[in-house]
Amino acid sequence: MIRFENVSKTYKNGSPALKDITLNIEKGEFVFLVGASGSGKTTFLRLLLREELPDKGRILEAGRELTELSKFRVPFLRRNIGCVFQDFRLLPNKTVFENVAFALEVIGRPRSTVESQVPLILDLVGLSDKSKSLPGELSGGEQQRVAVARAFVNRPLILLADEPTGNLDPANSESIMALLERINRTGTTVVMATHDKALVDRMRRRVIELDKGEMIRDQVRGVYGIDESVAI
Amino acid sequence: MRVYFRYAVKETLSNLWRNRMMTIAAVLTVAVSLSLVGSALLLKQSAAQASSQWQQGTRVTIWMEPTASAGEIANVQTQLHNLPIVKHCQFRTQAQDYVEMKKTLPPSEANVLHEDQIPTKFSCVPTVPLDAFTVQSTFMHQPGILTVTAPEQQIREMNHVIRILQIVFLALALVLLLSATVLILNTIRMAIFARRREVSVMKLVGATNWFIRIPYITEGFIQGLLGSAVAIAAVTALHIWYPLHNEFQLSTSALIGTNIVVLIVGVVIGSVGSSIAIRRFLDV
Numbered sequence: 001m002i003r004f005e006n007v008s009k010t011y012k013n014g015s016p017a018l019k020d021i022t023l024n025i026e027k028g029e030f031v032f033l034v035g036a037s038g039s040g041k042t043t044f045l046r047l048l049l050r051e052e053l054p055d056k057g058r059i060l061e062a063g064r065e066l067t068e069l070s071k072f073r074v075p076f077l078r079r080n081i082g083c084v085f086q087d088f089r090l091l092p093n094k095t096v097f098e099n100v101a102f103a104l105e106v107i108g109r110p111r112s113t114v115e116s117q118v119p120l121i122l123d124l125v126g127l128s129d130k131s132k133s134l135p136g137e138l139s140g141g142e143q144q145r146v147a148v149a150r151a152f153v154n155r156p157l158i159l160l161a162d163e164p165t166g167n168l169d170p171a172n173s174e175s176i177m178a179l180l181e182r183i184n185r186t187g188t189t190v191v192m193a194t195h196d197k198a199l200v201d202r203m204r205r206r207v208i209e210l211d212k213g214e215m216i217r218d219q220v221r222g223v224y225g226i227d228e229s230v231a232i
Numbered sequence: 233m234r235v236y237f238r239y240a241v242k243e244t245l246s247n248l249w250r251n252r253m254m255t256i257a258a259v260l261t262v263a264v265s266l267s268l269v270g271s272a273l274l275l276k277q278s279a280a281q282a283s284s285q286w287q288q289g290t291r292v293t294i295w296m297e298p299t300a301s302a303g304e305i306a307n308v309q310t311q312l313h314n315l316p317i318v319k320h321c322q323f324r325t326q327a328q329d330y331v332e333m334k335k336t337l338p339p340s341e342a343n344v345l346h347e348d349q350i351p352t353k354f355s356c357v358p359t360v361p362l363d364a365f366t367v368q369s370t371f372m373h374q375p376g377i378l379t380v381t382a383p384e385q386q387i388r389e390m391n392h393v394i395r396i397l398q399i400v401f402l403a404l405a406l407v408l409l410l411s412a413t414v415l416i417l418n419t420i421r422m423a424i425f426a427r428r429r430e431v432s433v434m435k436l437v438g439a440t441n442w443f444i445r446i447p448y449i450t451e452g453f454i455q456g457l458l459g460s461a462v463a464i465a466a467v468t469a470l471h472i473w474y475p476l477h478n479e480f481q482l483s484t485s486a487l488i489g490t491n492i493v494v495l496i497v498g499v500v501i502g503s504v505g506s507s508i509a510i511r512r513f514l515d516v
């Protein structure tokens with residue numbers, strides 16, 4: 001589903017953000033991306049969204065070669081990728097229902113699809129009763145669940161999450177995590193960048209660790225830090 | 233497609249409404265500048281029409297000295313007769329002119345005139361209007377001739393004035409068109425800025441570039457269109473009520489042609505303004 005071949009990325013101004021990354025993520029996998037601040041996790045996800053292009057190497061994703069993909073086709077790539085961020089990125093003047101529906105409307109889905117899919121997904125994230133609320137009237141955890149609903153409503157092949165629990169308390173983090181797991185069980189590949197040690201340790205999923213842009217660990221049933229005493 | 237159409241219409245109207253002050257400013261600037269363009273075009277056509285009408289009836293008048301002898305008059309007459317560039321001539325005696333003047337002048341002035349004060353004249357129509365000058369220079373300094381007048385000069389002066397007016401109108405219009413484009417560009421920029429969250433979400437979930445752009449393009453297009461509509465109304469009103477209309481009898485087709493040009497220019501500046509705004513401020 002995702003394949004990096006000797007990928008390097010340096011931003012125009014500064015030090016390298018990713019160095020010679022080679023890896024393979026299969027369909028349906030759940031992957032944690034960990035590493036200190038500035039290690040290149042967000043850059044990794046931005047490459048997958050094709051917000052950035054690598055300087056060296058190739059990236060294959062959902063059957064497409066990103067380095068060859070014309071600008072014209074990028075939107076169609078993104079329809080296969082859902083995305084969740086630390087800061088939710090909801091539209092404050094649209095209701096919960098409208099926020100989720102927006103993701104379908106702007107890719108030209110007919111009204112009948114919108115009317116059947118949005119209630120289903122709101123039910124999945126447990127917010128059916130809040131569908132007419134505005135984001136400002138919801139808790140952080142609820143807002144993030146709306147964001148997950150929006151990312152998943154088009155049934156993408158891949159779900160990317162950049163510190164989705166970064167602004168949430170442990171209880172809300174748990175509920176988001178449970179949601180992502182549930183989405184993963186439908187066959188969706190999930191890549192999640194996180195600093196949440198407890199979460200990673202408990203889940204026991206594949207862990208990829210970056211350090212100053214280099215991949216220093218790729219562990220099948222990993223924990224947040226392999227050797228706690230050294231990691232600190 | 234229907235989903236998109238509804239979306240684009242809703243989005244465009246709400247953008248126009250949200251920025252209504254700027255929209256009004258942009259539409260009025262477009263309207264004023266296009267009215268100037270339209271008037272300049274009408275003026276040009278009127279001038280062309282007028283000068284061709286005048287030239288049709290161009291006459292050279294050869295005024296004889298009141299004291300000219302019969303021999304001198306006869307001499308001029310034969311020369312005119314033999315000149316191929318002169319189509320036909322009419323000789324008017326002092327008596328004929330005296331009668332005509334008495335009719336046209338108020339009695340107080342007419343009574344002062346005596347028949348022998350009025351010069352005899354030949355009123356000639358040249359084959360080609362521009363030959364009036366040649367006729368004029370041929371006879372100017374011949375014996376017995378007082379002066380030779382041709383209206384050609386007046387036509388040229390009139391044309392000159394109209395051309396200057398036209399240049400002034402067009403220069404003003406050009407400056408205003410430029411500011412109209414900038415104003416449209418700015419309203420679109422504000423609309424894009426107001427919608428930057430929506431736009432970033434749209435990009436994220438895979439809306440195509442055209443889907444994102446079209447509401448802003450139609451916004452500029454509509455501003456240009458509204459501006460031209462106002463300008464067309466103004467130009468048409470000018471055509472109907474301004475006295476130029478009666479004097480030069482411009483055809484309806486000239487008016488329609490002018491209005492089509494106004495419409496096209498309006499739509500073009502609307503589209504250009506929004507295209508520049510999109511290229512500069514909507515990074516898709």
Ligand SMILES: Nc1ncnc2c1ncn2[C@@H]1O[C@H](COP(=O)(O)OP(=O)(O)OP(=O)(O)O)[C@@H](O)[C@H]1O
Nearest residue numbers: 011012013014017036037038039040041042043044
């Ligand atoms: N848009 C950018 N322009 C220039 N440099 C950037 C940009 N984004 C990130 N960087 C640099 O690239 C490196 C990797 O940044 P990145 O955001 O990928 O780290 P991260 O692992 O997501 O960090 P965090 O855990 O703090 O979110 C950092 O050194 C950062 O300063």
Ligand SMILES: [Mg+2]
Nearest residue numbers: 041042043162
């Ligand atoms: Mg980051």
